[in-house]
Amino acid sequence: MKVIKIDKAQFADGYKALQKVYKLFGPVKEKAFYNFKELVDGRQADLSFQNTRLSPKSIVFPQSEDMFTYTLDEASKDANQLKPVPEKNESRAVIGIRPCDAKAISLVRMNFDTQEYKDPYWLNLFNATTFVGLACDSPCQSCFCTTAGCGPYHEDGLDILLSDQTDHFLAKELTDKGAKLMKAAGWKTKATAGLEDKKKTAESKITAKISTDNLSGADTLALYNANFWEDASFACINCGTCTFVCPTCWCFDIQDEVHAKNGKRMRNWDSCMFPIFTVHTTGHNPRETKLHRVRQRFMHKLKYFVDKYEKGIMCVGCGRCVSQCPVNIDIRKISELMNKQASKNICAVQK
């Protein structure tokens, strides 16, 4: 794998070259915080950010996305027929995605790209996108990526990994897509040093942890019926904040909207924390209380997903839900409770 040295002075030129070939996205500072935005009019990604408020998942999974359009006008020959929205497959690149968010995209892929089902909307955007990661040298206090199957220099889901070396970047080419982007930017100076030293330093800075070691062996029903859920879910107000800011949450809802005779079918992010997420047409709601809903969110991330895919937890430790939850529901605390409960179950079996 090639490592290329990019002087910061060369960065702007590379950018210009890239903008001719790719639609670029990157972190930019909005009023009080950073978010990933399309970089229009030569705007550059602001790589001094620590973490963005929302995850970049919307680049491949927009909050609202049109799927079909139709007309109800009987006079039209196309009346009442669904027409797929044209594919968006122009080349795109995200500059500065954090390794945790990139890993999250590969977790989400397990849901949208399976043997049986291929989600065309997600896959089109995903395939059209090159992911240029930015290693995380000063992680936040609420990040726990190293115990969530990820890390500040993790490469899964990335095409290129950039490491900031004060006056230059080191860029590690990880895939062909990545090599293509480097070529388009004209960055080609071979580096002599690697990323290893900084990787070790960055990893050692992450002190927050999540405990998950007992979860995969645990008895699902015992966890489900554990008695800590009432206490753990009490504060939750069932907003969608934690799921909307989360890079690994993938749920959506399909809606039709008709204006006069023109309609469209679209999908919008949905959240298991909303009561209507599970309401049946009869009015019955199998997840009637917030206890049900909070338990669902954590059981999905920390148990069902773990068992179904055997690829660890459905969380990359980005810390967004921890810092954005208005009532301080903390996945690390919940996981600790689940993990402890799980160790009890294992002991009971062994006895």
Place this chain on the structure above:
Amino acid sequence: MITYSNKIKEIAKRLLKECRAEMVIGFRKGSIPMMNEPCFVRTDEQADDLVWDSHCGINLANYLTSRDEKIAIVAKGCDSRNIVNHIVENKINREQLYIIGVPCQGMVDKRKILAQTEGEVLQITETENGQITVKSANGEKTFSKSDVIQQNCSVCIQPNPVLYDEMVADPVQGQTDIDQFADVRALEAMSTEEKRAYFDELLAPCIRCYACRNACPLCYCPTCFVDESKPQWLGKSQDIMDIKTFHFLRAYHCAGRCTDCGACERACPVGINMRILTKKLNKDCLDLYDWQAGMSIDKRPALDVYQTNDPEKFIK
């Protein structure tokens, strides 16, 4: 604040022991700086978790809705006004409640601290004389508390509980001569076009997580109008008209009921001041009916009574 916390623990233990309450609703220490977690305690041991400091801005009245236990609840000024609302609106009975009143000295606005701190906030401490010291990745900085409290706290008219069974300390001196509505007057002075632009900009970052609605004790409808599906009133996409409709209609549903507790604004993950909408209606209620919500359990709300001398100028 330590004295408040100790007193709350002591009262909670006594109430649980004497079976005056089955549970005590309060706050426990949060897992990150500037956050505490609403919680309930049922035992002596759990009561030791209860704390009070300047990060208890979530409105606990929200946790009372339609509960049937005998509950003791820790309440600052605005929480107590929302408890009054709840009693008046039959969401809880006065007899079920034991209100532990907290004279409030203002709640810290996390966003103000973050905006003025270089590097990530690691720790925050408060002294009795109103100084807040923030330790961040880049060093230490001290703020005067009055500069970093929530905007609604800086114009609060009722820091002491209006209704309580026991206080944790002597009442604090309330503020006099404050201009509660300067921001609303600025909004009122705008032209229609300016208002439209202002609202568009205000609400553009909204992700429709509904944390503002769900943090609000007033928003207890079993199914909110935005969630109705038979028929569906509102689109669910990021269309700005739908976003605005949600915010404006929700504000109207809070007219004459909002206590300006600030929980909605505090809860928003993207920092939107949607409170300006309810504040405008609070000002109208004050101007038109001399009404402020949640001040007494013996009065019917402004929009709930008819008087022959009610002003009608706004009916066009």
